[in-house]
Amino acid sequence: MAEQRESIVRAVGLTKVFRDFWGRPKAKAVNDISFTIEPGEVIGLLGPNGSGKSTTVKMLLGLLYPTGGILNVLGRSPRAVETKREIGYLPEESYLYKYLTAEETLDFFGSLFNLSRADRKKRIDQLLDMVGMAHARRRRVGEYSKGMARRIGLAQAMINDPEFLILDEPTSGLDPLGCKEVKDLILTLKARGKTVLITSHLLSDIEDVCDRVIILYGGKVRAMGGLGELLTVSDENRIVTPALPQAAMNEVLKILRENLHGEEFTVDHPRRTLEEFFLDVITKAKSDNIETAGVSGGGKIAEYLSKGDEKSAVLESLVQEIKPPPPREPAEPLPEQKGETVDRKLEQLTEEPKSAAPEPETPQAKPDEKLKEADAKLNDILGNRK
Numbered sequence: 356m357a358e359q360r361e362s363i364v365r366a367v368g369l370t371k372v373f374r375d376f377w378g379r380p381k382a383k384a385v386n387d388i389s390f391t392i393e394p395g396e397v398i399g400l401l402g403p404n405g406s407g408k409s410t411t412v413k414m415l416l417g418l419l420y421p422t423g424g425i426l427n428v429l430g431r432s433p434r435a436v437e438t439k440r441e442i443g444y445l446p447e448e449s450y451l452y453k454y455l456t457a458e459e460t461l462d463f464f465g466s467l468f469n470l471s472r473a474d475r476k477k478r479i480d481q482l483l484d485m486v487g488m489a490h491a492r493r494r495r496v497g498e499y500s501k502g503m504a505r506r507i508g509l510a511q512a513m514i515n516d517p518e519f520l521i522l523d524e525p526t527s528g529l530d531p532l533g534c535k536e537v538k539d540l541i542l543t544l545k546a547r548g549k550t551v552l553i554t555s556h557l558l559s560d561i562e563d564v565c566d567r568v569i570i571l572y573g574g575k576v577r578a579m580g581g582l583g584e585l586l587t588v589s590d591e592n593r594i595v596t597p598a599l600p601q602a603a604m605n606e607v608l609k610i611l612r613e614n615l616h617g618e619e620f621t622v623d624h625p626r627r628t629l630e631e632f633f634l635d636v637i638t639k640a641k642s643d644n645i646e647t648a649g650v651s652g653g654g655k656i657a658e659y660l661s662k663g664d665e666k667s668a669v670l671e672s673l674v675q676e677i678k679p680p681p682p683r684e685p686a687e688p689l690p691e692q693k694g695e696t697v698d699r700k701l702e703q704l705t706e707e708p709k710s711a712a713p714e715p716e717t718p719q720a721k722p723d724e725k726l727k728e729a730d731a732k733l734n735d736i737l738g739n740r741k
């Protein structure tokens with residue numbers, strides 16, 4: 356069926372006007388927008404508060420009726436029951452019944468989709484393992500931290516093996532490791548041919564997983580396109596090389612000065628993101644077997660989602676994937692001169708962990724005190740370890 360569909364979503368001139376008690380227009384929440392979402396793509400819906408994202412999502416879910424325009428979801432009206440069966444939705448706030456356990460919650464949602472008892476049981480086991488919540492399956496949802504509830508919300512959105520997933524702020528309330536797992540999960544779902552729409556205020560999350568973005572403001576589409584096309588600064592160049600010896604660097608600078616005729620340029624060291632650095636620290640701490648509570652790392656991809664191909668079980672290989680940076684040869688200092696910025700912070704950033712967290716000689720070796728302290732502080736800050 357999916358092969359015959361041209362687009363997962365087709366919106367043409369979509370408009371939603373909210374009216375007041377007397378039927379007078381109160382807010383034009385969505386104003387004549389047109390877009391498509393193609394099968395297998397991950398698309399980000401962005402915009403500041405009040406720009407019309409939730410209203411658009413509610414129309415896609417068939418919860419709000421458009422005032423004007425055409426809206427097709429999975430080739431049908433968004434209000435059709437068949438359409439709803441093939442959509443998974445993670446709301447911004449996870450609306451979970453606090454007296455049910457995780458198992459009971461997923462069993463309830465599975466029964467709404469008429470899954471057999473045996474199928475429900477199998478999927479629940481796999482999903483709880485996948486979102487790292489198998490150990491808390493018999494605890495009431497009301498006792499969960501925000502991040503734990505978010506993980507159950509994600510499992511709930513996938514119980515029906517949906518073709519099209521709408522995830523509203525999927526990483527909200529998750530710690531950086533949880534964010535990384537959810538992003539990997541989204542990429543795995545994409546590799547399985549699922550289509551995913553994400554709304555998020557965390558632009559770095561969107562950038563990590565989305566193929567395309569739609570940016571709304573005042574109910575109108577202000578920008579739309581592939582991230583490569585929108586973000587590449589095509590009239591500038593960046594060359595990244597291993598650290599060059601001073602003589603070679605002087606030659607490069609000479610060539611640049613000759614060719615740029617007085618225009619300013621920048622030479623610096625590349626910088627890792629804080630997320631990469633953080634994940635390195637936690638991965639090292641994990642390899643030291645430091646105890647933690649709350650959620651465990653996500654398990655392997657649920658079998659019914661993975662279709663038997665375990666090679667791309669990204670969650671499973673999360674820890675192995677995050678490799679520490681290769682040891683750097685001591686680079687000769689770059690010459691300080693006009694137009695050349697040497698980013699010393701990078702060196703501090705990459706060199707500190709070497710002294711703060713030396714590689715353990717054996718897996719049982721005691722972790723460095725500083726690393727322990729940092730881990731304890733992070734647990735305090737993240738606040739979702741129970």
Ligand SMILES: Nc1ncnc2c1ncn2[C@@H]1O[C@H](COP(=O)(O)OP(=O)(O)OP(=O)(O)O)[C@@H](O)[C@H]1O
Pocket residue numbers: 373374381382383384402403404405406407408409410411
């Ligand atoms: N039920 C409603 N009745 C009247 N106006 C509404 C209603 N729902 C939304 N609006 C208005 O429509 C506009 C768009 O709201 P919407 O909730 O879609 O924005 P949003 O982009 O999702 O914002 P946020 O990021 O804060 O969730 C806002 O001006 C809002 O006040």
